[in-house]
Amino acid sequence: MSQQDTKERILDAAEGLFAREGFHGTSLRAITTSAAVNLAAVNYHFGSKDTLIEAVFERRLTPLNQLRLQRLEDVKQHAERIGGKPPTRDALAAFIEPTLQFRNACSGAEDFVVLVGRSLHEPDAALRNTFLQLMRPVFLCLFETLRQSMPGLSPNLLFWRLQFALGAMGHTLCWEGQMQSLSDLPHSVDPAPKTETLSDMLLSFICSGMEAP
């Protein structure tokens, strides 16, 4: 087994377990057993449990954020070219759609998306800040784009509405994983809609909320 293989196997196993059991609920032994590698391999390749979770975040969040930034840039440039404002829905879609579609991008990505959804509410402050630092550039770009989309909205109100939107989105990402719960209603509810359907429902909700009177 090559070094590359071992590192990847650890990252894959850690990603799944952190998403399903949480960071503090996952032991290094659980990870190495699931990855079928030796216990000492984690500390050899990643240094510590804390640096391992950083590596788990960076592996997928870096390309995902690049995708989001690219799409946001496209929306802004298209608006400039036609001399108008970037449509609110397009700006939000540039942030949301790549995330939901990422689920189908590669194997194991479903786990990662759940992990992302949970990260905003992560109790461990150090871990939460690791995530937020990686997200900061995208968040700032989204904020500035939306400023152009809705120049009449005060920065404070925009900020809070964006927080509400992030909450709605994060909750949706978690749910996609496994969060069985309130769905046993006396009505027909689809607990796992197609990515495109879910994406549209979420976008419509958030878009209307952002543009509320």
Add this chain to the structure above:
Amino acid sequence: MSQQDTKERILDAAEGLFAREGFHGTSLRAITTSAAVNLAAVNYHFGSKDTLIEAVFERRLTPLNQLRLQRLEDVKQHAERIGGKPPTRDALAAFIEPTLQFRNACSGAEDFVVLVGRSLHEPDAALRNTFLQLMRPVFLCLFETLRQSMPGLSPNLLFWRLQFALGAMGHTLCWEGQMQSLSDLPHSVDPAPKTETLSDMLLSFICSGMEAP
């Protein structure tokens, strides 16, 4: 120190630590030290760590949910009396406002509200289900009331929009605690608005999202 005192002190300390450090991130030692009681007192009074967190939830969630159910009932009865539909905003307000106002109801309630916000995303399935089971009656009542408010909306779409709303609300509750993060923007943002202001912003957002075209 009376028995009542000891139990309450443990509940108070546990509430704060669970909210700030998470369930798995909080040890019984941390709780008993913070509460200034003996380590063995937790197991004597509550049986185990798992039953302790259940007691923490129940102590405040039972009266809070009763408040929410009462307000939902009022909204429905008022609609019946005038022979109309319960207004969407009133139904949502019956669920949201008591929660946000609960922060100021008693000391320590701020911690509890953060704990609630985080519970939907709790990785520990048993813990999450404890919370969901306590919330189920209120959730069902809210769902049925909103069914009356918006009879044109399919149950499936209503369900998902309600999930988005819960996500937005949960994120807001967490934030209220301490979640410093993305707020250092090049604009003036109020990181801790008055309860009423925040409540109005959240309600307007969710209400518009629920009634999206």
Add this chain to the structure above:
DNA sequence: GTCTATAGATTGATAGAC
């Protein structure tokens, strides 16, 4: 009811042979 003392299991991390 409260305390001390400790059992028994699990944790993250490392030293050293191969």
Add this chain to the structure above:
DNA sequence: GTCTATCAATCTATAGAC
């Protein structure tokens, strides 16, 4: 790079004196 063996710390829970 991979393995075994183990350390030192921490955890929940309990037994038994007072």
